[in-house]
Amino acid sequence: xxxxxxxxxxxxxxxxxxxxxxxxxxxxxxxxxxxxxxxxxxxxxxxxxxxxxxxxxxxxxxxxxxxxxxxxxxxxxxxxxxxxxxxxxxxxxxxxxxxxxxxxxxxxxxxxxxxxxxxxxxxxxxxxxxxxxxxxxxxxxxxxxxxxxxxxxxxxxxxxxxxxxxxxxxxxxxxxxxxxxxxxxxxxxxxxxxxxxxxxxxxxxxxxxxxxxxxxxxxxxxxxxxx
Amino acid sequence: xxxxxxxxxxxxxxxxxxxxxxxxxxxxxxxxxxxxxxxxxxxxxxxxxxxxxxxxxxxxxxxxxxxx
Numbered sequence: 001x002x003x004x005x006x007x008x009x010x011x012x013x014x015x016x017x018x019x020x021x022x023x024x025x026x027x028x029x030x031x032x033x034x035x036x037x038x039x040x041x042x043x044x045x046x047x048x049x050x051x052x053x054x055x056x057x058x059x060x061x062x063x064x065x066x067x068x069x070x071x072x073x074x075x076x077x078x079x080x081x082x083x084x085x086x087x088x089x090x091x092x093x094x095x096x097x098x099x100x101x102x103x104x105x106x107x108x109x110x111x112x113x114x115x116x117x118x119x120x121x122x123x124x125x126x127x128x129x130x131x132x133x134x135x136x137x138x139x140x141x142x143x144x145x146x147x148x149x150x151x152x153x154x155x156x157x158x159x160x161x162x163x164x165x166x167x168x169x170x171x172x173x174x175x176x177x178x179x180x181x182x183x184x185x186x187x188x189x190x191x192x193x194x195x196x197x198x199x200x201x202x203x204x205x206x207x208x209x210x211x212x213x214x215x216x217x218x219x220x221x222x223x224x225x226x227x
Numbered sequence: 228x229x230x231x232x233x234x235x236x237x238x239x240x241x242x243x244x245x246x247x248x249x250x251x252x253x254x255x256x257x258x259x260x261x262x263x264x265x266x267x268x269x270x271x272x273x274x275x276x277x278x279x280x281x282x283x284x285x286x287x288x289x290x291x292x293x294x295x
Contacts, residue, residue: 069242069245072242072243072244072245073242073243073244073254076243076244076254080255141248160253161252161253161256161271162252162256162265162267162268162271163253163255163256163257163258163259163260163265163267164253164255164256166259166265167255167259
């Protein structure tokens, strides 16, 4: 029933979007605001980078505190939540940084802006490694792999216990379903944009389709093997 | 499934972190079991029951219809 409602809603939204797109010619010129958008995104990336560094320092300091037995659980919960929040922030910063760099390089912004955007992304990538390696500091007794090790993600999954895997499975399955749905919506938006503006988005459509096919093939081939 | 984990932990003066160390699992797993959001494997259930010197079925309580 819920699926039928989703499909119906999707059809209505799709129809309205398609009708609106075909009725109005999209002549919005992004180039006129590219510089300002680029400056805002680069500043945002820099601010987020600063916040991530502060979070790392906070976690570093807290994880070296000597605790009484009563405080141990609270500290572990705090570290766990902070670690998750910081990881989300790192991913957000990497994505915003990549978009910012793309705008600066594609729209030929001043060199300082191109440099600032590119360096910000590189720092964000470096910090993502730094944040991931914090887990080894929190749990020195556990045999967790180092970020620099080959097949780090695989080894980390293997080192996780069944409760942690249960949580990961729940999160990843929701994320996988959401990604499938949003990428398909994204494909439709790209098609609408191409029709509306006359600017072909076929390359992006091919890329998104390949990602969709690749991730679904990987998932279904893996579960098929486990019969 | 219901569990007496929290009660047993309080009786033995153990926090989640300490119990997790003794059962060789993460604190998150202990927390999930306590909140009855996750049914542990037989191995972990045995380990936990042994820590409290109790039988598994007195730590993890199943309704009759769950077992049938």
